Amino acid sequence: SQQGEEDPQALSIQEGENATMNCSYKTSINNLQWYRQNSGRGLVHLILIRSNEREKHSGRLRVTLDTSKKSSSLLITASRAADTASYFCATDGSGGSNYKLTFGKGTLLTVNP
Amino acid sequence: GAVVSQHPSRVICKSGTSVKIECRSLDFQATTMFWYRQFPKQSLMLMATSNEGSKATYEQGVEKDKFLINHASLTLSTLTVTSAHPEDSSFYICSATTLPGTDAYEQYFGPGTRLTVT
Numbered sequence: 001s002q003q004g005e006e007d008p009q010a011l012s013i014q015e016g017e018n019a020t021m022n023c024s025y026k027t028s029i030n031n032l033q034w035y036r037q038n039s040g041r042g043l044v045h046l047i048l049i050r051s052n053e054r055e056k057h058s059g060r061l062r063v064t065l066d067t068s069k070k071s072s073s074l075l076i077t078a079s080r081a082a083d084t085a086s087y088f089c090a091t092d093g094s095g096g097s098n099y100k101l102t103f104g105k106g107t108l109l110t111v112n113p
Numbered sequence: 114g115a116v117v118s119q120h121p122s123r124v125i126c127k128s129g130t131s132v133k134i135e136c137r138s139l140d141f142q143a144t145t146m147f148w149y150r151q152f153p154k155q156s157l158m159l160m161a162t163s164n165e166g167s168k169a170t171y172e173q174g175v176e177k178d179k180f181l182i183n184h185a186s187l188t189l190s191t192l193t194v195t196s197a198h199p200e201d202s203s204f205y206i207c208s209a210t211t212l213p214g215t216d217a218y219e220q221y222f223g224p225g226t227r228l229t230v231t
Contacts, residue, residue, distance in 0.1 A: 033219070035222075040204070040225070040227070041224055041225065042117075042119075042206055042222045042223050042224040042225045043157075043206065043208075043222040044222075045219050045220075045221070045222075048219065088156060088157070099145070099162075099210070100147070100159060100162065101147075101159070101208075101220060102159070103156045103157045103158075104156060105155070105156045106155075106156055108154075
């Protein structure tokens with residue numbers, strides 16, 4: 001069953017702007033990960049944040065995690081047209097399944113040149 | 114490193130036939146592989162977990178006899194869709210990891226296989 005819910009479902013911005021996507025989940029987790037998927041392609045791992053971490057950076061990506069609110073956000077700064085893709089959060093650790101990933105519904109990001 | 118391949122990338126088959134999809138870890142040994150299914154504009158749904166040398170563990174609602182999974186070696190898992198029907202048309206994605214034995218981990222995803230059943 002799906003645990004994560006991303007919002008917005010779709011986001012359209014201009015190149016150079018920042019994009020923020022949110023993810024909420026329902027049960028306790030060990031880790032939360034963000035993935036990118038270009039249309040019709042496989043997933044690319046972006047960043048992993050552990051349940052005891054609050055913020056993590058990787059290049060133009062910034063991820064926050066609020067376990068009290070069961071939510072995470074992904075910020076992409078200075079967006080580029082190449083960032084156009086679907087972004088999914090995935091959690092592991094729910095229901096005692098420490099390694100199975102449960103994916104959210106995803107946010108379709110369109111960066112207009 | 115950590116490259117996972119899938120073959121074929123696209124396949125079209127007739128209703129009633131069987132289709133085999135391969136998932137290979139190219140530069141690491143994958144003790145565990147996962148098979149996902151993704152419908153258009155939707156998220157990935159885990160179908161089954163495959164451990165090398167043992168039977169796959171299927172998620173609730175996934176038919177074991179229809180989706181046969183074999184993980185014969187540490188670098189290869191196969192998914193066979195038996196007696197395919199048009200409703201089986203979907204994007205199938207595998208991932209591989211070196212579990213168990215790790216705490217925080219990453220799953221390395223294949224590029225996916227687009228199955229169309231006519």
